[in-house]
Amino acid sequence: MPTWKKILIGFSLIAFFGAAAGYYLYNKKPADVRRLQPDLSVTANFLILAFNSDEAAANLKYLDKVIAVKGIIADIKIDSSTGQASVILDSGDPLSAVTCSFYNDEIGAVQKLSKGTEVVIKGKCTGKLMDVVLNNCSIIQ
Amino acid sequence: MKNLMIIAVVFFLLQPSFAQKRYFTKTGTVSFRAGTAVEDIDGLNKSATCVFDASSGDIQFAILIKGFEFKSALMMEHFNENYMESDKFSKSIFKGKIINLDKINFLKDGTYPVKVKGILEIHGVKKEVETNGQFKVLGETVIAIAEFEIVLEDYAIAVPSLVKDKISKTARIKVNCSNSILK
Numbered sequence: 001m002p003t004w005k006k007i008l009i010g011f012s013l014i015a016f017f018g019a020a021a022g023y024y025l026y027n028k029k030p031a032d033v034r035r036l037q038p039d040l041s042v043t044a045n046f047l048i049l050a051f052n053s054d055e056a057a058a059n060l061k062y063l064d065k066v067i068a069v070k071g072i073i074a075d076i077k078i079d080s081s082t083g084q085a086s087v088i089l090d091s092g093d094p095l096s097a098v099t100c101s102f103y104n105d106e107i108g109a110v111q112k113l114s115k116g117t118e119v120v121i122k123g124k125c126t127g128k129l130m131d132v133v134l135n136n137c138s139i140i141q
Numbered sequence: 142m143k144n145l146m147i148i149a150v151v152f153f154l155l156q157p158s159f160a161q162k163r164y165f166t167k168t169g170t171v172s173f174r175a176g177t178a179v180e181d182i183d184g185l186n187k188s189a190t191c192v193f194d195a196s197s198g199d200i201q202f203a204i205l206i207k208g209f210e211f212k213s214a215l216m217m218e219h220f221n222e223n224y225m226e227s228d229k230f231s232k233s234i235f236k237g238k239i240i241n242l243d244k245i246n247f248l249k250d251g252t253y254p255v256k257v258k259g260i261l262e263i264h265g266v267k268k269e270v271e272t273n274g275q276f277k278v279l280g281e282t283v284i285a286i287a288e289f290e291i292v293l294e295d296y297a298i299a300v301p302s303l304v305k306d307k308i309s310k311t312a313r314i315k316v317n318c319s320n321s322i323l324k
Contacts, residue, residue: 030214059231064207077168079319084187086168099167101187101208126188126208127231131167133188135208 033124033136034103036066044071044098048091051128062125062132068140069098070120076113085110087121088131096130100137109139162247162322164283165192169318171204175293180307182216184209191285191318195247198239200257200285202316206231224298230265237270245276252277257287263296274316281322288315 040062042050047069050058071089074097078085085107089098100121102110113119120141123134169189176182186208193200206227211217221227237259239245245253258271274287290311293300300308 025215026213028214030211030217079168082170082317084168084170086187088167097167099188101168127205129167129188129190129203129205129232131190133205133208135188135210 030136033066033122034138038068038122039065041068041070044069044089044091045093047098047132048093048096051132052093052096055128059127063127064124066122066124067134068120068122069100069134070118071098072118073113073115076110076115078107078110083107087113087119087137089119089121096128096132098134099131100134102137106138113139162195163192164195164320165323166190166318166320169202169285169316169320171202171314171316173209173312173314175309175312177307177309181212182308184211184217184220186210189316189318191320192323193239193283193285193320195242195245198242200235200237200239200259202235202318204233206233224293224300225264230263232262233264234262235270236260245278247278247283250278250280255285255287261291263291264298266296268295283320285318285320286316288313290314 047058047062047067050061069089071091073087074090075088076086077088083104085102085104087100087102087110089100091097100123102123119139121134121137122140123137126133126135167188167190169191170185170187171189172183172185174181174183186204187210188205188208190203191201206225207221209217209220211220237257239255240258241254241256245255253276255274255276256271257274259269260267261270262268270289270291272287272289274285277284277286290313292311293308294310300310
């Protein structure tokens with residue numbers, strides 16, 4: 001095979017894999033948090049305490065991480081018009097709690113929960129507003 | 142006459158406790174569209190905080206920028222890292238007033254047009270905005286709905302020329318917060 005042919009084949013292979021990788025990245029969906037192992041496990045009380053005492057340090061530790069949070073259910077919000085489900089975990093602090101917003105198809109599992117019971121929820125920590133907020137949540141236990 | 146005075150004074154003293162009614166939610170939604178005909182770019186945040194006072198008309202919304210969900214991982218990464226710089230500017234806040242409060246009857250179910258004016262902070266830039274929305278009063282629940290447009294440049298959000306046919310110069314923002322009465 002002449003050299004120019006080899007080079008041509010080499011280049012077209014690189015171009016093909018480059019395009020395939022680009023296409024793959026372009027269409028890649030955000031990671032399904034339900035399939036990820038939690039990086040950290042904490043109680044709702046501990047999480048709020050960490051954010052209240054030093055928000056910058058807590059951000060470094062928890063922000064963008066998948067965490068499992070154990071706590072007592074203070075409230076359950078289900079909006080049937082949008083198919084949205086959220087659970088609010090009590091933290092012992094009346095001014096802040098942990099708000100967990102669930103995947104829309106987890107609504108059935110959320111409906112089975114009841115206020116005042118203990119639950120472990122896995123989700124991605126997006127920071128603190130009034131509450132510490134978890135996104136893409138599902139129930140572990 | 143004296144009795145009447147006492148009644149008037151008692152009424153006057155009691156009024157604040159009658160009138161002070163606050164509504165709030167931590168699970169409102171804020172979504173935006175900034176795509177073009179070439180590409181859809183939509184983000185959804187399901188943990189918006191909203192609180193308003195039905196007697197003073199003070200109203201506030203707040204969201205965490207990292208809380209926006211996207212259909213594509215790359216879009217989410219670009220949104221957080223390149224455009225909104227969410228590590229630096231983690232929150233977006235609106236603080237304002239309902240300016241036609243007298244037209245809303247919180248005791249009567251119905252849909253009321255609402256005018257809101259205040260300061261909107263996005264990407265660390267504060268700007269005065271005014272927009273129209275709706276309040277849907279349903280017993281002790283008030284659903285606050287608004288839809289408005291912002292110009293990305295106003296908030297120092299730079300779009301590289303390479304992708305300017307994919308990203309719109311404006312973002313259409315939709316707010317939908319179902320507020321419950323705070324007892």
